Amino acid sequence: MDFSEQFLQQLINGLSLGSIYALIALGYTMIYGIIKLINFAHGDVYMVGAYIGFFAITQGGLGIFPALVVSMLVTGILGIVIERLAYKPLRHAPRISLLITAIGVSFFLEYTSMYFVSPTPRTFPTLMGDVSIHVGDLIINGQQLLILGITMVLMVILTYIVHRTKIGKAMRAASFDTETAQLMGVDADRVISITFCIGSALAAVAGVLVGVYYNSIDPLMGIMPGLKAFVAAVLGGIGILPGAVVGGLILGVIEALVAGFISSTFRDAAAFAILILVLLFRPAGIFGKNTSEKV
Amino acid sequence: MFNKKLKRVAALLSGTLLLGTLLAGCGGEEAKSDEIRIGANFEMTGNVANYGNASLEGLKLALKEANEAGGVNGKTLKLIQVDNKSEASESVNAATKLISEDMVKAIIGPAVTANVIAESQVATDNKVPVLAPDATSPAVTVGEDGKVKDFIFRSCFIDPQQGDVMAKFAADNLKAKTAVVYVDNSSDYSKSLGQVFKEKFTAAGGQVVMEEAFLQKDQDFKATLTKIKTANADVIFVPAYYEEVGKIVKQARELGVTSPILGTDGWDDVKVADIAGAEALNNTFFSTHYSDKDESVKGFIDAYQKEYGHAPNVFAALGYDAGRLIVDALKRAGTDDPEKIRDALATTKDLQVGTGTITMDKNHNPIKQAVILENKGGDRVMVAKIMPEAE
Numbered sequence A: 001m002d003f004s005e006q007f008l009q010q011l012i013n014g015l016s017l018g019s020i021y022a023l024i025a026l027g028y029t030m031i032y033g034i035i036k037l038i039n040f041a042h043g044d045v046y047m048v049g050a051y052i053g054f055f056a057i058t059q060g061g062l063g064i065f066p067a068l069v070v071s072m073l074v075t076g077i078l079g080i081v082i083e084r085l086a087y088k089p090l091r092h093a094p095r096i097s098l099l100i101t102a103i104g105v106s107f108f109l110e111y112t113s114m115y116f117v118s119p120t121p122r123t124f125p126t127l128m129g130d131v132s133i134h135v136g137d138l139i140i141n142g143q144q145l146l147i148l149g150i151t152m153v154l155m156v157i158l159t160y161i162v163h164r165t166k167i168g169k170a171m172r173a174a175s176f177d178t179e180t181a182q183l184m185g186v187d188a189d190r191v192i193s194i195t196f197c198i199g200s201a202l203a204a205v206a207g208v209l210v211g212v213y214y215n216s217i218d219p220l221m222g223i224m225p226g227l228k229a230f231v232a233a234v235l236g237g238i239g240i241l242p243g244a245v246v247g248g249l250i251l252g253v254i255e256a257l258v259a260g261f262i263s264s265t266f267r268d269a270a271a272f273a274i275l276i277l278v279l280l281f282r283p284a285g286i287f288g289k290n291t292s293e294k295v
Numbered sequence B: 001m002f003n004k005k006l007k008r009v010a011a012l013l014s015g016t017l018l019l020g021t022l023l024a025g026c027g028g029e030e031a032k033s034d035e036i037r038i039g040a041n042f043e044m045t046g047n048v049a050n051y052g053n054a055s056l057e058g059l060k061l062a063l064k065e066a067n068e069a070g071g072v073n074g075k076t077l078k079l080i081q082v083d084n085k086s087e088a089s090e091s092v093n094a095a096t097k098l099i100s101e102d103m104v105k106a107i108i109g110p111a112v113t114a115n116v117i118a119e120s121q122v123a124t125d126n127k128v129p130v131l132a133p134d135a136t137s138p139a140v141t142v143g144e145d146g147k148v149k150d151f152i153f154r155s156c157f158i159d160p161q162q163g164d165v166m167a168k169f170a171a172d173n174l175k176a177k178t179a180v181v182y183v184d185n186s187s188d189y190s191k192s193l194g195q196v197f198k199e200k201f202t203a204a205g206g207q208v209v210m211e212e213a214f215l216q217k218d219q220d221f222k223a224t225l226t227k228i229k230t231a232n233a234d235v236i237f238v239p240a241y242y243e244e245v246g247k248i249v250k251q252a253r254e255l256g257v258t259s260p261i262l263g264t265d266g267w268d269d270v271k272v273a274d275i276a277g278a279e280a281l282n283n284t285f286f287s288t289h290y291s292d293k294d295e296s297v298k299g300f301i302d303a304y305q306k307e308y309g310h311a312p313n314v315f316a317a318l319g320y321d322a323g324r325l326i327v328d329a330l331k332r333a334g335t336d337d338p339e340k341i342r343d344a345l346a347t348t349k350d351l352q353v354g355t356g357t358i359t360m361d362k363n364h365n366p367i368k369q370a371v372i373l374e375n376k377g378g379d380r381v382m383v384a385k386i387m388p389e390a391e
Helices: A003-035 A042-058 A064-090 A095-117 A142-164 A166-176 A178-183 A188-214 A223-236 A241-262 A264-281 B002-027 B049-068 B088-101 B113-125 B159-173 B188-203 B222-231 B242-254 B270-276 B295-308 B314-333 B338-346
Strands: A132-135 A138-141 B035-042 B076-083 B106-108 B130-132 B152-154 B178-184 B207-214 B235-237 B261-263 B284-288 B351-353 B356-360 B370-376 B379-386
Touching: A003 A042, A003 A138, A003 A142, A003 A166, A003 A188, A003 A223, A003 A241, A003 B222, A042 A064, A042 A095, A042 A188, A042 A223, A064 A095, A064 A188, A132 A142, A138 A142, A142 A166, A142 A188, A142 A241, A166 A178, A166 A188, A178 A188, A223 A241, A223 A264, A241 A264, A241 B222, A264 B207, A264 B222, B035 B049, B035 B088, B049 B076, B049 B295, B049 B314, B076 B088, B088 B106, B088 B113, B106 B314, B113 B130, B113 B152, B113 B188, B130 B314, B159 B188, B159 B235, B159 B261, B159 B284, B159 B370, B159 B379, B178 B188, B178 B222, B188 B207, B207 B222, B222 B242, B242 B261, B242 B270, B295 B314, B314 B338, B314 B351
Parallel strands: B035 B076, B035 B106, B106 B130, B130 B152, B178 B207, B178 B235, B235 B261, B261 B284
Antiparallel strands: A132 A138, B284 B370, B351 B356, B370 B379
């Protein structure tokens, strides 16, 4: 395997890792875009989604796609419940209260799940045979392609919903100015609920796919991917849907290249160094416009 | 105003403290004169709960057998179990509770190195002997100053011996000339094994061509594995715990890495096969404490199967060994004085336990042979028995 092949293989590894970050980042960025909340519990919603998918497959005997749907439904409802119970009462509180509450929700989900499903990692049953494509010395895994494909499709669907549908228009209006939107007859509570529902359902998709791909899930699995997805969302420009996907893919590729050509121990350091650099030099992210806060 | 508030807080605090002391005083139930209390400090929940629970089952079986055979010195053994949640700080709390509230005469456990090291100060201060069934780091029984810790013992072999055994196996049995060492940077166990393997493999004429690392809880190893693949080494040594090992083997095979992958006793769990799948696991070898195919351990396996309805894993076997060792020490001490138990543990010689014979060396480490198992078509085959060099 010569250098260029190794580089290409690392690129493939990076894109597949990045598409998982992208998938989680989509939900992150969507919720931020509408209610300006950095939902730190998002990584844990992703974990709950993985477990629901796991039980749908092992206990319910469902296949991968029905299990995905079940997991999306249940996790979407969980998203609505979380918003109603934890965030809605704080709608007019300072931003920092919401942020701290989000961290609280995150711990609550982690340790409640640990109580119910035990901290022992679970292994997903094998659902898809190992289909891999060989191009010369390069190896592309079928599941990697599936994840990348699903991420792209979801990004397109979401962008369509936000920019082309009535509910999307309501979302953008509520995001722009909640009070005025309400005066114009937009039911802001309903819009925010729907936003959380969609965001959480996206996290569930990521959870189930990761479970199938890496074959192992546990109650603390959401912490690191949650943080990485946050970095991805900031990198792409938080609040912007295509930004989340591009940010996720770039982050994944950088991690793979750092691990492959510099040192595996610097991988996570590189990811978070990116966060610091972006915040320092381009706080609005790749796709974001630098706007000054209106007074 | 501020002062008043402070006073109130102080009063409240001291009140709580007093209440706490009172409650603690009531907590420990008096030991009966016809029983000997043994503490079990194990990982019953948390990320290495598989290890802790299995060891505990083995230990319970050994004590049950001793009690059924008439007890020890005319007394029955009573095991008091505390969960350390797989965390070092909880392990200290558990040991403190066992010593001060339950008044145990000896502590068995925890399973993993870090948690044993965490409790060793409390146990030493209170002169209560600790017997660690599964902790394989040298630092468990020998302090940073190079002195043997008076009250800390173990009943399994130590890391350097496993690194030594695997290096020998790679060089002699597999005829390997080059190796990659891939360790878990968040675990002392993994790092120290990697170190020893490198020394011994180089001494045996081999060459370590690449050293890489990952972290506990990592999901994706493909970037590093792609790099490892380019090294084209004869063997890859991954001394790590089951969860990451399963993922590493799976992803390595997906990337077309075909060389033998070697490991240590952290591999000895069914989760590895669950995660990696039987096919990916072919051509992997690991050192461990015993093989259930070995005729000499059949007695223990049958008894265990009868008690729990499933076969023992290695941690269960080691827990059982620890139980046998403590029972033997109690008998030879002839009393339940913790210091006498300590002396008896230190002089253990040629004791037949579940997985072989144990003789305690001067560093409180047993001299014991290791077996090497190969994963083959979903089964495990014993391919070698190697006696490590005595220190």
